[in-house]
Amino acid sequence: MKQLRFLLLMLPLLLLAGLASAQKKEITGKVIDQATGLPLSGVSVILGKDKVGTTTKEDGTFAISVGPNIKNLTFSSVSYTTQTVPIGTKTSFIISLAASAATEAEVVVIGYGTQKRSNVSGAVSKYKNERIDETPVSRLDQALQGKIAGVNVQNISAEAGAEPKISIRGTNSINAGASPLVVVDGQITPDGLAFLNPADVESVEVLKDAASAAIYGSRGSSGVILVTTKKGVADKPKYNFKNAIGYKNPYKLYDMMTTKEYVNLLFDEMADKMTDSTVNQATNTVSSGDRAAYIIENQLRGEATNWQKQSIREGLFQNISLGVSGGSKNARYFISAGYQGDEGMMNKSEYQKINFRIKTDFDISKRVKLTINMNPSFANRVTPSQNFTNFWRMPGFLPVTHTEATAALSRTNPLNASIKAGDYSHLRHFSNINYTGLMPDGSMWTGANISPSGSAQQNPRSEVNRTDFKSDEYRLQSAVELNVNIMNGLNFKTLASGYVNYTRGLSFAERNANRDGDLNYGIFTNNSNIYLLSENTLNYTKTIRDHDITALFGVTTEKTNIVREQTTGLDFPSEDIRTLSSAAQIDKTRSIGTKNILGLNSFLGRLTYAYKSRYLFSSSLRRDGSSYFGPGNKWGSFPSVSLGWVASKEKFLSNVKFLNNLKFRGSYGATGNNRITENAWVDLLYGSNYPYGGSSGISNPGLITSSSILSNPNITWERTFQKNLGVDISMFNNKIGLTVDVYNSKTEKLLLQQTIMAFTGLQQYWNNLGSLRNKGIEIELNTKNIQRKNFKWTTSANLSHNRTTIIELGSEAYLLNQGERAEVYRNQVGRPLVEYLGFKTDGVWMSQTNIDAARAAGLTSTLPQVFTPGGLKLVDVNGDNKIDNNDRVVLGNPNPDFIWGLTNNVGYKGFELSFFVQASHGGKLVNGDPNYNESGRSIRTYNQNRWVSAGFPGDGKTPITRGTGFNWMLTDYVVEDASYLSVREVNLSYAVSSNLVKKIRLNGARVYLSAQNLYFRSASNYRSLNPEGRSKSGPYSSVLIDGYQRGSFPIPRTFLIGIDLNF
């Protein structure tokens, strides 16, 4: 269309040209990238129909002499849309080429090699975004959220630099690791997504189906993320400089009540109850503790502390990078340096990293190529010693530091004799004191020996300020790769690669930081992980007429060396001397050291065949042998096969003009998982010492089988078999591209910690038992809605749905697991992986009369506190008139029904606006916050409209404060909808026009504004701050106990302004 219009405009010129004299003339010009304005080298300049005239030089320029009968010039380059322009009378041209989308020439990385996009028959998603580093997040994985169908990235913590939870096509494992394998330039790097500088990333490919991932064999069952970093092209040096700066603040905080507001509420409730004949007036009073708290806040201080704000600050975000790339014909380089500073919204939460990358390619000879890649990086992490919950849990009456008045009050208790104004105040400073003051109802009240709060919780501000939890992370990824072209089509590649990750940390707490009388302590940690890889592959490529054949054979060996050391020193003479040698004492209880070496040997092979690029076949096999398993069980085989049919190339579709590409794909493959505890095949003894002898005794060494998980010498690989069917369609001049994949996978012989009877002395047994099914659908849609010269609009959308079902758990029908608050998670055969099991409630018991009536009708229960007025009213689901554990039903599951992401890019002249919406629908979560007594005192949501008495039952749904009536955590009262929709990123940029740029001797200049989480909407029954937040430690590290949230951290809203210069 565009070209046609162009031609029409040019028509008069063409006519004129025809009249011009018919001699050869010299034409010069330059070809640039339409998007970036960078010069393009190696572009073919074609004269007329098919005669190659020349190619552009490194600076994008060309010069050619044109005969009189040549009317048009055509510019063509791989991965750009070919453009033809009429010559006319012009002798100088500036041609800007647009990048082509999903063209046949596009190459995707598939593991141990690359493949033309058009020949891919598995499910491989590619994500390529030049501006991925303009996303205001400090980690690559966070930047990938919602961008790729089937890849679920969940920011379970909003702290600076925190690791999100990533899953590809659901959960394929129960007790073995279920996160995807990350491979950076061929090297398996478990935390690659954390330390990479997004500016260095060329593309991210995700191998989603088992057939594609099978080449990674034993580690492919949770999908594979392949990251390819940028490399240099032969050209004069090109420099790129980016600098962005911005800030972060919380999207939303809790609506807190001050102590005054809360006590006023209590007095209002008391007044209400006085008019209610069902209330025993003898007990109708406000507790002396609440009265005392009221006096402190209202009388002594005159203000309340908003503890949330004591935790939160405006965090600074900074991203600077400098890159240079270029090279000569025989040596090319890409060098970059980057700095990212991410100050968390919470005080003492910081993540800073510095990255360097040097990637060089040398052509030693015509047949031998050498690549050297080095990526040192340094990160510095500061973590707060207290979580956000511990801040908002603090009652408002407590000052951060003592005023003269509060200190004087504290001192009336002899225990606090030394307290003075300016000291951090603690709840206990107000305990056991005599209070006198005016109450909200106007009465005078005096109480002796009163404690406004029974909580032993420390003032979190004091604790955070007195502790420094810091760690330095040093990483070096480096690789040497030698590529030898043995003969035409046959290449040998040998790769030696190493990834070293060393973390040195010191968590230092000053005296009395955690509890009074605590010594100061420093926990020194030294952790190192060394991954060594040796990879040797033979690659053969041959085209015989219509037959394209490739073959790959390789052997790899890997060794992983993991050392963890922790030494705790106590009683340092001064807070300023933090060296281990100056500690008066070493605390053995908090000192540990472990070392593990793991080995993996592998053979791999792959054969692909394409006939006329129309019928595609690919098959691979990998055999892995691992030290994770015992003798006889070490080796596993992981085969795969996939087929493709490019229907659009068939004759019967060749006259369907709008159809550019129609491809059907089908695959079947096996992948494995060995990410279990090391040495799970052998029972181990652990140190357990004991003293004997007179008086205090002498410690004697002891050993014990303290592990609660019994080993199993026969365990071996769990394997996932996955079927994938996919279709790729592009239509209307590639303006609409659609990819749909459906899959069905079954994981067998799960590496399962099978629950066994606890009276065996053990709680679990490692077994290959049971199976899981994952079924799902993924849709990716890319459209170019408007493609005019000055106005462009493209959209890309993805949507995925996955359901994980348990097919079998050995002889067990179900497993029941408990979380930290005894809430129950059920894993039942034939059902979704995790379901919340609990009691259904029907509002609250409105009055004792209601309870008596129900009991008179025969309702009974042996459960504690079922019949409490104002408490939750449990539903007798099975109708046996007895409320017991048999009435527990499924209350939901954590798995979203579907997740989607939608990016729109709108460009007008130099302006470009992209906005990205991301959402998750249908998952449920268990909210642990209501469990806290403090929630009811501080957060308005929890005590608005609550039950007060039979006469004032509130909304009939909100129970009386926690602690009375049936345990909320066992009911649907705490199960909430985890759905959300977020305007995750908005990026507005302006590219300074090329003429202007030239004047200041640049090749390109852009300024941009970027924002994250401008709008966030959570479900109406969700009561906390961040529906993405999840607890992942303690019992929640198991995938079987999923969906619990406690003290979610606020959603960060980030604004960023940046500049991008090319010269």
Add this chain to the structure above:
Amino acid sequence: MKNLITLFFVSMFFMTSCKKNIDRLPLNNVAIENYYKNAAEVQIGLNGCYAGLRTTLLEEWQMTELRSDISLMGGPSSNSVPNREKSDLDLFIPGTSLASIYTYWSASYANIRNINTLLNTLAIDYDPTTSLLKKGTTEIVITSDDLKDLSAQAAFLRAYHYFNLVRLYGGVFLIHEPFSGSGALEAVNINRSSVDDVYKLIVADLQYAAENGVALNYSVLSNTTNNAKLGKVNSWTAKSLLAKVYLTMGRKTDAIPLLNDVISNSGYGLVTAGATPYADVFSISNEMNKEILFAVRYKAGGIGLGSPWPNTFAPELSGTSIVNGDGDGFNSGAYEFENQYSAADTRKAFTLGIWPTATTAITSSARRLYPKKHITPVTLLDDAENDWIVLRYADVLLMLAEAQGYSLASLNLINQTRARAGLGATPLTIINVPNDQRFADSLSRERKLEFAFENVRWFDLLRYNTTLPAQSENAVTRIRNHFAFMYTNHYGKYPNPRPTLLEIQAYVTTDKLLLPIPQREIDNNTHLVIAQNPGY
């Protein structure tokens, strides 16, 4: 070219021969099958089993003292779940899924497994048909003396756990062989044993330990040569515990000779010297004194062997005024019980601390009684020196009194501990203790005061129903009266709507004297129906 291809195949060969890369053994730990090859290694394993006793103690006071009439859950207003669970135990409304009930259970069985593994290695098996331990042929290198000593200690530890389990949970699962490999899966076919069968194993183990254990006199044990044996189970320890088992089973006549044997021949005795003899029994500078028949050992100094009790039991929010690092305030004393010490009784001041001050009025809601006998100074949180005493000589004396029943001889046994407590001037006589009932009540009270906060009272309450039938209150009545006494000052302070006194008293039934079998054990067995204890 050729060279490169050769290089490729050479490197391939190197790879395939690199079997070592994947044949690896653990680096930090010992694989169990390679261990226990000689006496020294069995001793090291046994040390681990002793250390395992500490894990059950973490919950034991909740299962015993908290449910008894001498202790309360210190913070009634707290709604945090761990605290609430302790309140539930205190109030006799424990849910079947209560965490501590399961933790105590699984920790006991975990140690039983370690003990069974050792006994198995030593080829000592329990034969349920004869109810005896029998010796097989062991493959390890060990002298018969070592074998006897080590197996006696292990058998005692197993009996110790089962004795606690059977008293707390009733007929438990009787496991006397270690499970390994897939055998552990077969456990679903094992159901609960009868209380009688559990006691048969306990008696067999203790008889074996009494016969085979070291029977050195305390004076010899405590000399410099044998000093290192202090703290290990010996024959006297086994005899004393066996006597308690017999008493609990109602076999008084079987208990008497054992107790007399310990009194006459063991060399153990009451600590009576010094100005504060009762306090000296617990002094951390006098550990393993002649009164201590058995204690679970703790050792301070940041070596991971310290005791947590000072920090667990000191009053909440007491800062550093009682112990460094504050206290949790659990296991708070019941006020009714402080009144029962007579004025001259020196034990009171050492047993009960009063917080915030000694003069805080009894009506003050801030007032707390804390178990002072467990409080010793700590440098580090949960790192105190004091041992947990399980069996001491005073118990032997009072058990003998209990076994013999009302007689002057029995009263004189009681008078020994009373005299040590400063009550020598007012001995019990036939005149002031004129009948069976007064005897039963006096003995019960004396044990309560002597062994307060030593996890003894609850088991005494259970046992008196058999051993002191003449007592004026049985266990259920006693606990109900305890609630009545404490309601105004304590239980009545629970947040509204709190249970009324009548409701709390109704919670206490004979059924509820047993804890429930942890729900997990019932839920996880899909093969057998595991009967829950009645009332749950």
